[in-house]
Amino acid sequence: MNLDHDLQAIAKQERVLVFPRFDATRAWALGAFLRELAIARNHVLAIDVRTFGLPLFFSVLDGTAPDNAAWVRRKSNVVAHFRRSSYAIALRLQQSGATLADKYGLPAAEYAAAGGSFPITLAGVGAIGAVTVSGLSQRADHELVVEALCAELDHDFAELALDEV
Numbered sequence: 001m002n003l004d005h006d007l008q009a010i011a012k013q014e015r016v017l018v019f020p021r022f023d024a025t026r027a028w029a030l031g032a033f034l035r036e037l038a039i040a041r042n043h044v045l046a047i048d049v050r051t052f053g054l055p056l057f058f059s060v061l062d063g064t065a066p067d068n069a070a071w072v073r074r075k076s077n078v079v080a081h082f083r084r085s086s087y088a089i090a091l092r093l094q095q096s097g098a099t100l101a102d103k104y105g106l107p108a109a110e111y112a113a114a115g116g117s118f119p120i121t122l123a124g125v126g127a128i129g130a131v132t133v134s135g136l137s138q139r140a141d142h143e144l145v146v147e148a149l150c151a152e153l154d155h156d157f158a159e160l161a162l163d164e165v
Contacts, residue, residue, distance in 0.1 A: 003091050006162055010088045010142075013160050017149045018121045022128065024056050026152075027120075030131060031057030034148045043144075044135045048072045051120070051129035052080050064135060071134035074112035079119050079130035081106065086132075087115030087142040116141030118149065 019026070027049040038045045038061055046068035049057040060068065078086040078100070090113040093099060100106040100113050115138030119127035131149065133141050143162060150157040 002163075003095050007088060007091055007095075009160075009162050010085050010091070013146055014085060014088070014119065014121070016155060016160060017118070017146070017153055018123050019153065020123050022051075022120055022122050027051075027056035027129075030148060030152050031059060033151060034131070034133060034144070035059050035061070037144065037148060038133075038135075044068075045144075046072045046134045048076060048132045049120070049129070050076065050132075052127075054129075056129075061135075068134040071112055071114070071116070072132045074108075074110060075114055075117035075134065076130040076132045077111050078113055079117045079127070079132070081111065083119055083127040085115075085119065085142065086113060086117035087138060089113045090115060090138060114138040114141075116145065118142070118145045 031047055031049040034047045044061050044063035046060045046064050048055065075086040078089050082089055093113050100111050101108060116134055117130045117132035120129035120131055122128050131145050133144055136144065146160060147157045150160055
């Protein structure tokens with residue numbers, strides 16, 4: 001995996017995957033689509049869609065552990081803090097050999113720099129929330145969210161997907 005290439009690809013994903021409008025109905029549809037994807041692929045996931053401060057969709061699939069819900073919360077806190085994908089933050093930290101605690105003073109109990117949470121960005125406004133999954137590898141969590149956002153926003157996932165490792 002080439003970190004610089006992935007970071008450039010994630011920056012493109014963040015620029016392209018922007019909602020013209022977003023509300024509770026759209027959040028529910030996005031969460032339900034992610035849930036159906038997970039079921040069809042036999043994934044064990046926790047799924048969360050929220051605006052900052054307001055949960056709009058939450059679901060866990062059979063086999064999910066309480067840790068998955070904690071990871072969702074911690075990853076979405078990273079998006080709320082940085083207004084960037086949690087995977088982008090994780091890769092940047094990996095490049096520098098730092099942790100969230102070292103570099104930013106953010107406690108590991110509340111923040112997780114790991115893939116799987118992506119900003120919900122509203123055109124003309126910026127990041128207003130996050131869609132987050134936990135249960136796969138961090139790269140696979142990230143890609144599943146991006147795939148669902150591509151479907152919701154009518155973008156070709158193949159054009160935005162990260163290169164296979």
